[in-house]
Structure formats: structure tokens, C-alpha cells
Amino acid sequence: MAHTLESLVLRHTHRLPSPKGSAGDGAAAARQFDVALTSVGFKLSAELLERLSGLSRAAVVHTAARTLRTVREMVGDHVRHNAYFIDFPANVPDTEEFWTRCVTKALRDDTSRENVLTQLAHGVLDLLSLPAYGRYQHTYEELLAAQDELIASAGDRVTVLHLGRDLDTELTELYLSLAGSTTPLGGDHLLDLRTLAGRCVLGPHPEPIPVRENRAVVNEARLALGADLLLDTVTDVLRLACALSGGDVTLREPTRFRALPRPARRALLAGLDAVVAANPAKLADVHAHREAFKRLGERLHPHEYPRWPHAADVFAVARGEKEARSFDSRVAMLLDESDVPGAVRLLASAPGKLFRALDHLLRIAADQGERDAVLAAAVRVAPQVSGRVVLSLREHLGNRRRDTGRPRVFVNRSGRGWVTPDVRPPVPAADRDRLIAALDAEIRARLPAPARLLLDADILDVALPLSGRATTGGLGVLPRGSLSAVGGEHLRFFVYWKETEARTDYDLSALLLHADYSTDSWLSYTRLEGIGGVHSGDVTEAPDGATEFIDLSLRRVTGAFIVPQVNIYHGEGFEKVEESFFGFMLRDAEQKGRPFEPRTVRAKSELRGAGRVALPLVFRRENDGRWRAKWLHLYLKGISSANRVEDNRLSVSKVVRAVVERESLTVRYLTDLMSGDTTAEQWRAGDPIPEEPVTYIGLERPEGLHPDSQVIILGNLRDLIPG
Known part of the structure; x- marks a missing residue:
């Protein structure tokens, strides 16, 4: 149980509760532990390394075993990631050549020959009936033996593990x-x-x-x-x-x-x-x-x-035996009668509901007098509304500044997304801007005023986590709407799944879109190579777990958007399988290594939504030629079976456009409000660390911060949302 609780703290905070054990000379074991962590993209902070070095070797080894098990699971290295083609990404055949090869092998097999000949005579061939199709033809150990060792790169991910306090305090x-x-x-x-x-x-x-x-x-x-x-x-x-x-x-x-x-x-x-x-x-x-x-x-x-x-x-x-008229029904009756003043008076007793109705009230108000009354009520009750609702309305109004007619995206609590045209009349610009100014002032009043604010530039474009349902568990996962830079020359993303009971076939695909969101091309099990990339091959069942990869050269990609997607072709949904997750890696041109190398993994995101098509994120080419990722965390309903990238191109492009063109409130918005009377400085890895306490906001905690510093990182970013 202690290990489970220690692992829980480590996953959330990247802090290892202060290790216990008898004193001794554990320096050598601690250094070995640090080297082992490096292979999966982690390292010990200097303080944690020093603490472990003062324990006995046995205590260090015990701590290392528990910690390595946890971090491997965090990055997805707790399972074996085999690829159908043993040399992937090299020597991936043309799709028709590969299918022909599978048919040839089947015709040489006495157990399958007759069935294949019968199918060919009728002009239709079931690929799953071919013994060489969809099932690994080599072991994981054979895959490792066929791959070159990974060449270390300065761009590989390094996540620092820090020394925590005792377990109970953490x-x-x-x-x-x-x-x-x-x-x-x-x-x-x-x-x-x-x-x-x-x-x-x-x-x-x-x-x-x-x-x-x-x-x-x-x-x-x-x-x-x-x-x-x-x-x-x-x-x-x-x-x-x-x-x-x-x-x-x-x-x-x-x-x-x-x-x-x-x-x-x-x-x-x-x-x-x-x-x-x-x-x-x-x-x-x-x-x-x-x-x-x-x-x-x-x-x-x-x-x-x-x-x-x-x-x-x-x-x-x-049961309907006693009457209790609901608040919402009373509001609805007033709105049906276009009684805006009456609705405002009633809604003022429920400030959160008033804020959620403001757009509608401003649109149906009969004249400027009624709109002024709506705005006055909103300003009056604003201090009673939760910070999350205030920020949600602020984000909504920011997007209402644009012309109507653009796609409007809806996402339910299960991550299911759908798009409709925005046919709402505009909110009068002057009223909208007055309300935005009032909301900015309300949020500014609730934010702390730290004496010194240290900002990691990489977190500024991360969307505010106004709901935990707008993200998933994993490593390096950002809330829906967040933007992050994509470095390196090769982008490789992957999906892993392990079925619970029924045979389950997930298909990893990549849809490439032009700048106007029309289709450029795609990669999938039906198109194994092209557009600057290759697919690792179709795996059609996963009783012991299975992985599919797509590798892309970002220099050779012609489209403006790369949209990875996971289609359920057959079997158990994302919430039914034993395990499923998506992730992506970044590599330099000269790096080799296995198809899955944990220290090149930039993000690993659990797949646990309702729907048969998963859209974790989209990669977007900016005007300067650089790439950035925008996180989606969306699921499309799809169909019960045989979902394919070729068939869902239009629905996917509509959803992608709606999210890409929607402006999310980001950390930058709050820090701009927060830094009015504060010394705010941008900080990057390698910059000096102040000796005095600071408020630090960044993706990861840097080493050497004063112990009295307030630290807000990705794991507790929700603490930035005022109450």
C-alpha cells in the first residue's frame, strides 16, 4: 500500500516522498539509479541524489525498483511495443506489394490455400483470413536485435524527480x-x-x-x-x-x-x-x-x-405526487415571454445561472435599457460567481468577437465532440466589450500579487484547465486548446491497446489537411507509405497488447495540418479495453533506436472516451514553417465497426477547424493580469535561479528554487484558477 501511495504522489507532483532506510554509503547505487532513470527520460535532482547517497545500498535499490516501475508506466514503457514490420521505419513495403506478399504466403500454406483460392475466385479477399496479416511475425526480442541502439540527443526529454517531504505530508x-x-x-x-x-x-x-x-x-x-x-x-x-x-x-x-x-x-x-x-x-x-x-x-x-x-x-x-416548481422552469417561462427584466431579477438570486444566460439575455433584450440592466446585474453579482464560471464566460465572449457563421464545437463530459454552424445573432459589440472589461477586472481582483513572478515561456500558451475533463491522465498532456512547440525533424506517434475479452482491432491513422482544411492525403493500414512518412503495419488483435506507429519527416510533409487519429475497426471501445494510450515522440534525423524509445516520448495520453474515433491532438504548421501541437482530447461517435480515416475525413476536418480556430484562455491571460504591480520575468532552463522565494509558473519545477517558493506546474495548474 505504501508503494501505491508513493507512486500516486510521484505521478501527480514528480516528487519522491523522502526515502526511508538505514544510513550508509549508497552513493554508487544512487548514481546507477540515476543512469537507469536516464534511459526512460528522467533524472534525480541534486537534492534527491544527495539524500539517496546517504542511505544504505539496500534502501537505494528498494527505492529505485519502486520508482522505476512508476516512471516507466508514466511514459508508457511498462509494456512491450512491438511493430509489425521488424525494420520499422526502414523497409516498409508498398501496400499492394505487402498484401500480395501475404497472399503468396497463404497460398504456400496447406491450411489456408483452399480458402484463399475460393475467395479469389469470387473476387473478394478477407485480409484477416491470411495467416501473415495482422499478427506479429516476430518476437519483441527479435525486433530489438534488428534495431540499432538509440543515439542520444540534447533534445531528448529529461524530467527531473525532486525530493519530497515525508509521505504523510505529501x-x-x-x-x-x-x-x-x-x-x-x-x-x-x-x-x-x-x-x-x-x-x-x-x-x-x-x-x-x-x-x-x-x-x-x-x-x-x-x-x-x-x-x-x-x-x-x-x-x-x-x-x-x-x-x-x-x-x-x-x-x-x-x-x-x-x-x-x-x-x-x-x-x-x-x-x-x-x-x-x-x-x-x-x-x-x-x-x-x-x-x-x-x-x-x-x-x-x-x-x-x-x-x-x-x-x-x-x-x-x-414520483410527481408533490409539486415543487423548478427554478429553471420559472426562468424559462419568463424568457418565453421575453420578460428580460423579470428573468434578470430572478436569475440574480442564482449568480452562476445568470452568468450562463448572459449571452442569451443580451441577444433578446428589447433595447439598450434592458441590456444595461443585464450588464448591471452581472457586475453586481460577479463576486459571488466561481472563478471557473467567470473565466468560462470570458473565453466565450472572446470568441464571440468574431463573425458568426464559423463552426461551433460542443464537447460533452465524455469527450464526445460535434460541430454545428454558429447561427446565433452577434452580441452587440459595445455591450460585449463592457462585459469583457468587467470580467477582466473581477478576475484581476481575485488573483494574488506575488512580489516576484518567474514564468517559463513554454507554459504561456497552455489553456487554462477550466475542467479536468478537458484533459486525460498521462505524461506531458496539456488541456484541450493548449499549444506547444514541436521540435526535432521526425515526428512519430503511436497507439497501444490491450483487449479485455473480445478480439479488438485499433487502427492508427494520420490525416493530412491543407490550410483550408481540405484533404491532402493520409497514412493508414491501407496506405503504408507516402506524404513523407510510413505506417508500421496493421495489427488486428491484442490479447497480449499491440502497438501501431506512424513516422513522419516534418520537412517532407506537404500539408498544413497533421491529424493523428485512432479508429476502432472492431471490438472493445476505449473505455472497455484493459488499457489504451496514445503518445508521440520527437527525434533528430540521425537518431536510430527502437520504434518506441521512452526518453524521446514527449507526451503519453490515456484513451478513455466515449466514441469510436479518438482525436488526441493536431499538429499545425505555422507561418514561419515551424510546427506546433494543439490538444483536442476529442472523440467522435463513428460507427459500430470498420471506422476508417478514408470515411471520416469530412467530420474530422470540421472538428479540427472548430477547435483550431477557437481561442482558449491561456496561462498568458492570467499572468498578464497578475503582473500589473509585480516583477514578472521569463525564465528558461539554464537561467540563474533567484535566491529569494518566488512564485514560479512553468511546465516543470526547476532545481534550486527557494523552499518557500510557490510553485505551479502542469500537475497542479488547476491551482491557478481563482475561487
Whole structure:
């Protein structure tokens, strides 16, 4: 268990909790550990190396084994990445030549000859019936023996592991950071919060816990330990019931409620009763999840507990036996009547809802007087609105500055994306700009004013993580809409998957688009070479795991956009397979090495969305010829089977255009607001480190920062979002 918790801290913070063990001379073992880390793109900080050197050799070896296992998993090196063509990226054949070769081998095989001849006689050939197609023809060890050793490059990734404090302190700090997050967490982080809450929930806790699903996970732990529950809406109780049943606390997917033990039933009913007794208007919240409350009532048996009559009212509303008019229905009625002043007065009592309705209110207002009233109400309630909602509206209004008619992208909680034309009338420019100025002032007032601000230039174009669902778990993964530089001459991306039960075939493809988003060309299992790149070959099943690669020479690519995609041709979805992830590597022209070299991996992103086509990111050629990546984290619905890049070119290009042309609020926006009365300096690796405490914002923590410095890096970037 200690290793699991240590690994959790390491994944989130890149800090190794202070290693324990008897004192001794572990310097030699520590240096060997550092060399081993280098092979997977990591290294020990000087402080951590010194700490390990003072421990016994046995303690260092024990720490090294645990840590190497964790970092290999972080970068995707915990599995074997074989390639269908043993010499990949060299000697990849022409597609038709390869298929002919497979047919020739099948005709020489007594077990397959007759079947292949029959198919050929009918003019249709199933590639999967060919013994040499889609299945590795060599072992992983044979692949390694056939590849040259990697030539080290100064451009290879190096991620520094820092010395942390003792394990309990690190766990408590991480628990406080996740539980108190001002933005929703992604699925992996929510699971980590559950683990941390089980250990830390009776200690210090954040006040408040603003994100409701985080609160549900914390309440689950508090209930198990007999602590008071944190409830102020009936939906809080519903989320807790979902957690107790192993269901979805985000309420995105329906939960099959379990038969709960009597103490849990009493706690849930008492919680409902207390919430409604304190504010009967909270009954209106039941309507948003009526069916879920009906099913929950069947498990809780409220009629057995007459001492909690308000809890029974909750289920009476769900069944339609008691009236509780919802807030949203009252607002909708006023809007249907075009009663903007009435809607504004009502919405002012729910500031978050008012902010979400501002665009609509400004568009339907009858005259400037009504628009002025809308803006005045927004400014008046702005201090009561969460920072995430304020920033979301600011981003929305920034994109409303453009002409209408451009594509509009929608993304649900599962990462499913779709595009429609933007047919909304424009928001009057003067009103929009007044609101933008007011929002900027509100955000500026909430931001800290550090004495000295140190900025890593590489993080400035990273999109603000307004939702943890706009990213995934992994290494070097940036929120949706972020931009990052792409160096090196060769781009190689990959997908790995391992099926759970059914035969599963994922196909890695690359769609190349012109500057106007029309199709240039593509690489896939049906087109193994061309456009400056090669495909590693089609693998059609993955009982032991499988990997496909695409290697591209960025100098030879003719298109303006490179869109990697993972198509599910057959079998289990991204949320059903045992494991699946996407990543990309960057290499210089002279570098050789295996198809997968962990220290050249720039990003590894888990694939866990709803849909049959995954679009992790897009590579874009800038006007100066350099390439940058823009993160998408999108999934398209696709079809149930046989998804192919050739068939989804139009839908993919529409989604790519919508995201590429959308302007995200970035770290640069906040730091510009923050640095009004602050000394702000850009910092790059190799620059001197100030001796005094600073506020540092960057992708990774540099070595040598003063211990009292406030550090915001990719792992805790959510802490930059004001409450």
C-alpha cells in the first residue's frame, strides 16, 4: 500500500516522498539509479541524489525498483511495443506489394490455400483470413536485435524527480489540492482523490469543497469513518448514494443502486431531511434527476422512517405526487415571454445561472435599457460567481468577437465532440466589450500579487484547465486548446491497446489537411507509405497488447495540418479495453533506436472516451514553417465497426477547424493580469535561479528554487484558477 501511495504522489507532483532506510554509503547505487532513470527520460535532482547517497545500498535499490516501475508506466514503457514490420521505419513495403506478399504466403500454406483460392475466385479477399496479416511475425526480442541502439540527443526529454517531504505530508497536501480544486477533476484524478480521502479525510480538509463530485467522494470516506457529512443540496445526497453503489458521481451515467446497509440508508435519509428542512425550495432540484431519485427511493425505503418527513417529500416530488416548481422552469417561462427584466431579477438570486444566460439575455433584450440592466446585474453579482464560471464566460465572449457563421464545437463530459454552424445573432459589440472589461477586472481582483513572478515561456500558451475533463491522465498532456512547440525533424506517434475479452482491432491513422482544411492525403493500414512518412503495419488483435506507429519527416510533409487519429475497426471501445494510450515522440534525423524509445516520448495520453474515433491532438504548421501541437482530447461517435480515416475525413476536418480556430484562455491571460504591480520575468532552463522565494509558473519545477517558493506546474495548474 505504501508503494501505491508513493507512486500516486510521484505521478501527480514528480516528487519522491523522502526515502526511508538505514544510513550508509549508497552513493554508487544512487548514481546507477540515476543512469537507469536516464534511459526512460528522467533524472534525480541534486537534492534527491544527495539524500539517496546517504542511505544504505539496500534502501537505494528498494527505492529505485519502486520508482522505476512508476516512471516507466508514466511514459508508457511498462509494456512491450512491438511493430509489425521488424525494420520499422526502414523497409516498409508498398501496400499492394505487402498484401500480395501475404497472399503468396497463404497460398504456400496447406491450411489456408483452399480458402484463399475460393475467395479469389469470387473476387473478394478477407485480409484477416491470411495467416501473415495482422499478427506479429516476430518476437519483441527479435525486433530489438534488428534495431540499432538509440543515439542520444540534447533534445531528448529529461524530467527531473525532486525530493519530497515525508509521505504523510505529501499525501495530505495532495489531498487538499485535489479535494479543494476549483475545477472538476478528470476520471483518473477522481479515483486518486477517493484513495487519498480514505486515508486523509479526518485530518485537515479544504473549506469549502466547491466541486460537487469531489464532495461526494469525500463524503463517501467521511461516512465510512463516522464523520459528519458535507451536504447542502439534495443532489449532494444523490451523488453520495452513487458513490456508495460504485456508480458515477458526476451523474453522467445512470447508477444501479445497491441494497445499502441500514446505517448508510439512515445517513442518506437524515441528510435529505436536513437539507430540505433548512430550505424547502431545494426540493425543486429533484426535477433535474427525477428518475435517479425514484430508483434511490426504492432502495432507501423512506416510509420506514417517519421521523424524517422531509426526506419522504424528495421522493414524492420525484414520483410527481408533490409539486415543487423548478427554478429553471420559472426562468424559462419568463424568457418565453421575453420578460428580460423579470428573468434578470430572478436569475440574480442564482449568480452562476445568470452568468450562463448572459449571452442569451443580451441577444433578446428589447433595447439598450434592458441590456444595461443585464450588464448591471452581472457586475453586481460577479463576486459571488466561481472563478471557473467567470473565466468560462470570458473565453466565450472572446470568441464571440468574431463573425458568426464559423463552426461551433460542443464537447460533452465524455469527450464526445460535434460541430454545428454558429447561427446565433452577434452580441452587440459595445455591450460585449463592457462585459469583457468587467470580467477582466473581477478576475484581476481575485488573483494574488506575488512580489516576484518567474514564468517559463513554454507554459504561456497552455489553456487554462477550466475542467479536468478537458484533459486525460498521462505524461506531458496539456488541456484541450493548449499549444506547444514541436521540435526535432521526425515526428512519430503511436497507439497501444490491450483487449479485455473480445478480439479488438485499433487502427492508427494520420490525416493530412491543407490550410483550408481540405484533404491532402493520409497514412493508414491501407496506405503504408507516402506524404513523407510510413505506417508500421496493421495489427488486428491484442490479447497480449499491440502497438501501431506512424513516422513522419516534418520537412517532407506537404500539408498544413497533421491529424493523428485512432479508429476502432472492431471490438472493445476505449473505455472497455484493459488499457489504451496514445503518445508521440520527437527525434533528430540521425537518431536510430527502437520504434518506441521512452526518453524521446514527449507526451503519453490515456484513451478513455466515449466514441469510436479518438482525436488526441493536431499538429499545425505555422507561418514561419515551424510546427506546433494543439490538444483536442476529442472523440467522435463513428460507427459500430470498420471506422476508417478514408470515411471520416469530412467530420474530422470540421472538428479540427472548430477547435483550431477557437481561442482558449491561456496561462498568458492570467499572468498578464497578475503582473500589473509585480516583477514578472521569463525564465528558461539554464537561467540563474533567484535566491529569494518566488512564485514560479512553468511546465516543470526547476532545481534550486527557494523552499518557500510557490510553485505551479502542469500537475497542479488547476491551482491557478481563482475561487
